[in-house]
Amino acid sequence: MDLTPVLSGFAVVFEPQNLLYCLLGVTLGMLVGVLPGLGPAATIAILLPITYGIEPAAAVILLAGIFYGAQYGGTITSVLLRLPGEASTVVSALDGYQMARKGRAGSALGIAAIGSFIGGTASIILLTLIAPLVADFALQFGPAEYTLLALIGIFMVATLSSGSLVKSVAAAGVGLLLATVGLDPMVGTPRFTFGSDQLADGIDFVIVAMGLFGVGEILYNLEHRLRPQPAVLSFGRAIPTRLEWLQSRLAVLRGSVVGFVLGVLPGGGATMSSLVAYAVEKRAAKDPSRFGKGAIEGVAGPESANNAAATSSFIPLLTLGVPANATMAVLFGALLLQGIPPGPQLIVDHPDVFWGVVNSMYVGNIFLLLLSIPLIGVFVRLLRVRAAILAPLTVLITMVGVYSIRNNVFDMFLVVALGLLGYGMKKLGFEPGPFVLAFVLGELLESSFRRSMRLFEGDFTGFVQRPVSASLVALLVLTVVVVPALRAIRGRQAAQVEHDVATPSPDGGLAVASTRSEE
Amino acid sequence: MAANGVPAQANGVPPEADGVPPEVERPATEPPGEELPPGGPVLATVAGVVPVLTGLVAFWLARGLGLGTLTDPGPGLWPTIVAVLLVVSGAAIVARARRTTDTEAFTRGTGVVLVGAASLALYAFLFELVGFEIPTVLVLVLWLRFFGRESWRTTALVSLLTTAALYALFITALGVPLPHLIVI
Numbered sequence: 151m152d153l154t155p156v157l158s159g160f161a162v163v164f165e166p167q168n169l170l171y172c173l174l175g176v177t178l179g180m181l182v183g184v185l186p187g188l189g190p191a192a193t194i195a196i197l198l199p200i201t202y203g204i205e206p207a208a209a210v211i212l213l214a215g216i217f218y219g220a221q222y223g224g225t226i227t228s229v230l231l232r233l234p235g236e237a238s239t240v241v242s243a244l245d246g247y248q249m250a251r252k253g254r255a256g257s258a259l260g261i262a263a264i265g266s267f268i269g270g271t272a273s274i275i276l277l278t279l280i281a282p283l284v285a286d287f288a289l290q291f292g293p294a295e296y297t298l299l300a301l302i303g304i305f306m307v308a309t310l311s312s313g314s315l316v317k318s319v320a321a322a323g324v325g326l327l328l329a330t331v332g333l334d335p336m337v338g339t340p341r342f343t344f345g346s347d348q349l350a351d352g353i354d355f356v357i358v359a360m361g362l363f364g365v366g367e368i369l370y371n372l373e374h375r376l377r378p379q380p381a382v383l384s385f386g387r388a389i390p391t392r393l394e395w396l397q398s399r400l401a402v403l404r405g406s407v408v409g410f411v412l413g414v415l416p417g418g419g420a421t422m423s424s425l426v427a428y429a430v431e432k433r434a435a436k437d438p439s440r441f442g443k444g445a446i447e448g449v450a451g452p453e454s455a456n457n458a459a460a461t462s463s464f465i466p467l468l469t470l471g472v473p474a475n476a477t478m479a480v481l482f483g484a485l486l487l488q489g490i491p492p493g494p495q496l497i498v499d500h501p502d503v504f505w506g507v508v509n510s511m512y513v514g515n516i517f518l519l520l521l522s523i524p525l526i527g528v529f530v531r532l533l534r535v536r537a538a539i540l541a542p543l544t545v546l547i548t549m550v551g552v553y554s555i556r557n558n559v560f561d562m563f564l565v566v567a568l569g570l571l572g573y574g575m576k577k578l579g580f581e582p583g584p585f586v587l588a589f590v591l592g593e594l595l596e597s598s599f600r601r602s603m604r605l606f607e608g609d610f611t612g613f614v615q616r617p618v619s620a621s622l623v624a625l626l627v628l629t630v631v632v633v634p635a636l637r638a639i640r641g642r643q644a645a646q647v648e649h650d651v652a653t654p655s656p657d658g659g660l661a662v663a664s665t666r667s668e669e
Numbered sequence: 670m671a672a673n674g675v676p677a678q679a680n681g682v683p684p685e686a687d688g689v690p691p692e693v694e695r696p697a698t699e700p701p702g703e704e705l706p707p708g709g710p711v712l713a714t715v716a717g718v719v720p721v722l723t724g725l726v727a728f729w730l731a732r733g734l735g736l737g738t739l740t741d742p743g744p745g746l747w748p749t750i751v752a753v754l755l756v757v758s759g760a761a762i763v764a765r766a767r768r769t770t771d772t773e774a775f776t777r778g779t780g781v782v783l784v785g786a787a788s789l790a791l792y793a794f795l796f797e798l799v800g801f802e803i804p805t806v807l808v809l810v811l812w813l814r815f816f817g818r819e820s821w822r823t824t825a826l827v828s829l830l831t832t833a834a835l836y837a838l839f840i841t842a843l844g845v846p847l848p849h850l851i852v853i
Binding site: 200314319326327330334336337370374536537538539541542543545547549554563566570576577578579599603607608 | 715716789794796801
């Protein structure tokens with residue numbers, strides 16, 4: 151493997167301004183991780199217009215930092231308040247909060263930070279080794295392969311997201327439909343524009359992301375407002391003891407592996423990997439009954455996993471151009487905005503962006519370790535910031551940001567309408583993730599489908615006649631069978647966790663036992 | 670889903686049970702105002718009817734675009750495929766509406782959401798007419814004072830600081846030509 155581009159990527163990272171953007175990104179990530187409400191996808195969407203003018207490598211370094219930084223920050227509220235800041239840290243609330251109640255919050259936060267650091271770093275090394283191979287392989291992909299890849303991506307995200315299967319498919323359908331607004335990609339006929347010039351160029355992805363994730367989330371939280379100030383459990387230094395480290399080092403290792411593998415899968419990502427890592431730890435433990443009562447492995451495993459997954463989920467985006475989860479879909483939009491189409495060409499055509507971003511994650515993880523061990527007190531104090539003040543600030547940054555893209559008021563109306571759509575979807579139990587992902591992949595899917603049909607002269611069997619596309623068809627069929635099975639298992643685990651988090655029991659362990667017997 | 674039989678919001682155990690002071694235990698177990706009642710079967714049906722209707726409208730509009738053939742797909746073919754997907758998935762949602770519990774009832778808080786969205790639409794409307802400063806302050810006052818029940822002092826302080834910060838960020842730092850009244 152040629153190391154020259156990898157090394158010159160470090161040169162990009164150590165440019166002072168890129169170091170600064172990296173620090174800014176991970177700090178923002180920690181912040182949104184700590185503050186419940188806005189997730190990393192929403193934050194990245196809101197910041198897209200602001201990164202417009204920044205250099206591509208710097209912009210993606212900043213936005214990527216928000217994503218993996220949020221995985222660190224979400225732990226803090228899980229452990230101290232049992233209010234997970236991010237979905238991927240829900241499972242850490244189980245044992246983390248119990249540890250905090252026993253006065254071991256510092257140990258829980260410390261091991262979470264160290265585990266996250268190790269998981270994240272190991273994942274970057276694996277990414278460095280694997281990504282070029284995947285990209286190289288993907289260079290031979292034609293329209294048929296891209297049709298299938300996009301289908302697999304949408305299907306897996308739809309099935310693995312937390313909502314119900316049919317609803318995710320319907321949400322993806324609406325996303326695909328919205329993607330067709332504008333001029334037909336092949337022949338230029340206006341579609342669904344209702345005679346409006348504003349819609350003739352189609353709907354900008356940034357506006358969809360800002361509307362659904364940004365305004366939609368804020369409106370949704372408005373209905374859940376006036377939450378009382380939570381009481382924060384106190385703790386000393388965020389550092390585990392030697393014994394605790396020895397106890398949890400294998401959990402960190404196992405979590406990193408689970409996270410890396412699941413993160414690569416579309417729809418796998420951080421949340422799923424943290425749940426699986428928890429299950430793995432429980433199974434591996436000599437005395438599983440300690441789990442739910444403050445077992446440190448129950449924090450170390452999932453926290454290492456969610457960070458490893460956050461990192462490895464960059465692989466499909468940067469090598470195939472297929473985002474693996476909602477946040478990656480927003481980053482897909484960010485790359486497009488910068489004029490860099492994500493795909494197998496990226497690593498060859500823009501090595502500075504690719505390796506700059508990948509290598510910046512080493513530095514970002516070091517920053518995060520510093521932020522979450524010595525400086526953790528600063529972030530804990532932020533828990534006192536009221537949501538009532540944050541909501542109008544974020545909504546106004548969104549509105550002004552939307553205007554700044556094209557200096558166009560129409561876009562502001564569009565973002566409010568999409569925000570209402572996002573709110574309605576959440577109320578009716580539809581996840582915005584599959585919608586946004588389908589919107590992003592819609593054009594790729596349609597044009598590769600149409601090109602393939604021309605190539606195969608209308609014969610669907612063409613898809614199975616090329617070796618690579620045939621194996622992708624097999625993969626698609628496999629996911630149709632395997633994924634619902636996985637989903638059933640995960641659904642049970644998620645319900646279990648949700649139930650355990652929601653139900654306090656005298657010693658934490660009883661809740662698990664009692665639900666078992668009910669089933 | 671419903672088959673799991675585990676209600677998502679079960680918090681039956683009184684917080685005092687293990688001698689932990691209630692004020693420590695309470696926020697994590699049941700943040701009041703956080704849990705909205707689930708929607709009934711009507712709402713669950715609506716969740717399926719909307720995609721079906723969207724699909725039907727798209728189907729009808731796409732027919733006018735020209736389907737073409739499979740060998741040479743026209744502009745309407747892809748939207749038609751998506752429309753069929755929508756109708757089928759929507760019908761499936763309706764079919765299992767009775768068993769789903771993942772919707773959330775619309776409460777009085779929904780009114781606040783609609784007012785909030787309307788305030789943003791008004792913001793967009795006034796934006797180019799009178800510059801961004803006055804609408805910004807108005808939205809902040811509405812959201813802070815009336816939605817957030819902050820004190821007038823906090824409201825005034827946050828509103829002015831935010832407007833100044835937006836000015837500094839977008840106009841001064843990023844050079845975006847926002848319509849504005851105050852020229853520095």
